[in-house]
Amino acid sequence: MKIAFVTGASAGTGREIALALAGEGHDVAVLGRRTAALDDLVREIEGLGRRALALTADVRDAGKLEVALDALLEWSDGRVDVVVNAAGTTGPLSPPIGQYSLEDFDSTVATNLRAPFIVLSRLLPVMRAAGQGRVIMIGGNHGMRGRAGRSSYSASKWGLRGLTRSAALEAGPDGVTVNYIAPGPIAIPRMKAAWKAQAEAGGVSEDEALRAYVANMGIPLGKPSEAQDIVAMVLYLAGPGGRNITGQELVIDGGATVL
Numbered sequence: 477m478k479i480a481f482v483t484g485a486s487a488g489t490g491r492e493i494a495l496a497l498a499g500e501g502h503d504v505a506v507l508g509r510r511t512a513a514l515d516d517l518v519r520e521i522e523g524l525g526r527r528a529l530a531l532t533a534d535v536r537d538a539g540k541l542e543v544a545l546d547a548l549l550e551w552s553d554g555r556v557d558v559v560v561n562a563a564g565t566t567g568p569l570s571p572p573i574g575q576y577s578l579e580d581f582d583s584t585v586a587t588n589l590r591a592p593f594i595v596l597s598r599l600l601p602v603m604r605a606a607g608q609g610r611v612i613m614i615g616g617n618h619g620m621r622g623r624a625g626r627s628s629y630s631a632s633k634w635g636l637r638g639l640t641r642s643a644a645l646e647a648g649p650d651g652v653t654v655n656y657i658a659p660g661p662i663a664i665p666r667m668k669a670a671w672k673a674q675a676e677a678g679g680v681s682e683d684e685a686l687r688a689y690v691a692n693m694g695i696p697l698g699k700p701s702e703a704q705d706i707v708a709m710v711l712y713l714a715g716p717g718g719r720n721i722t723g724q725e726l727v728i729d730g731g732a733t734v735l
């Protein structure tokens with residue numbers, strides 16, 4: 477039996493990743509803050525014939541996250557095959573540096589960078605000792621570039637790349653891969669709500685608002701990603717195709733970032 481652990485699984489992309497890993501035969505432990513949403517997901521995973529465990533923790537709270545990781549290992553009998561760090565926050569959305577607080581900066585970094593470090597600190601040794609494992613970080617294409625008004629988010633996602641590459645080098649000799657997926661905008665419920673609000677504010681149709689957003693983001697393929705685009709890459713990296721891939725950044729953003 478293979479065991480997967482997905483943070484940020486109560487909503488959006490992480491939720492879809494957890495369901496897809498269950499569909500591929502993994503028992504899945506899912507983590508977030510919203511207990512009811514996690515309980516719903518557990519029932520869905522169990523409906524697929526797999527075991528599931530809901531872990532409620534704020535990933536910014538190291539003590540609570542460590543308790544959750546202990547509970548995971550107790551549930552899984554000390555085994556972890558796939559770890560997906562999907563919990564993330566955008567942080568302050570538009571103020572320039574100098575106009576948002578240190579607390580907001582710290583909160584973004586604690587969620588997007590420090591939490592994956594805490595997860596790796598506990599689970600990478602377990603996977604290395606087992607001689608196998610796949611770690612997948614959900615970063616963002618703002619970790620490949622800068623963006624005005626997104627400094628804490630961009631900095632945290634850049635940092636996550638450094639953590640990914642270093643962990644890949646350390647764990648490679650023990651058969652563990654560590655990779656980073658860099659999505660651009662994903663059409664998950666939170667983003668769709670934002671596009672709808674933009675349409676209403678601008679007095680235009682939702683299609684027009686989305687076209688303007690895509691043009692503003694400079695997406696050559698002309699559309700945001702779907703969660704399933706990210707899911708497909710996770711399954712590839714977690715499956716046979718990912719056997720010899722490590723330390724890489726896979727950008728899924730319709731071509732907005734061409735380095």
Ligand SMILES: NC(=O)c1ccc[n+]([C@@H]2O[C@H](COP(=O)([O-])OP(=O)(O)OC[C@H]3O[C@@H](n4cnc5c(N)ncnc54)[C@H](OP(=O)(O)O)[C@@H]3O)[C@@H](O)[C@H]2O)c1
Pocket residue numbers: 483484485486487488489490507508509510511533534535536561562563564565566587614615616617658659660661662663664666667
């Ligand atoms: N959506 C996009 O356009 C986009 C683009 C590029 C990258 N990404 C990245 O993709 C990942 C998933 O984002 P999403 O937009 O698909 O999902 P989302 O709807 O924003 O949900 C975020 C998930 O992270 C969890 N989370 C956030 N802060 C947390 C905290 N302090 N403690 C525990 N869990 C926390 C949330 O759970 P609770 O609320 O239950 O705590 C939720 O499950 C993130 O890393 C994000 O940065 C997203």
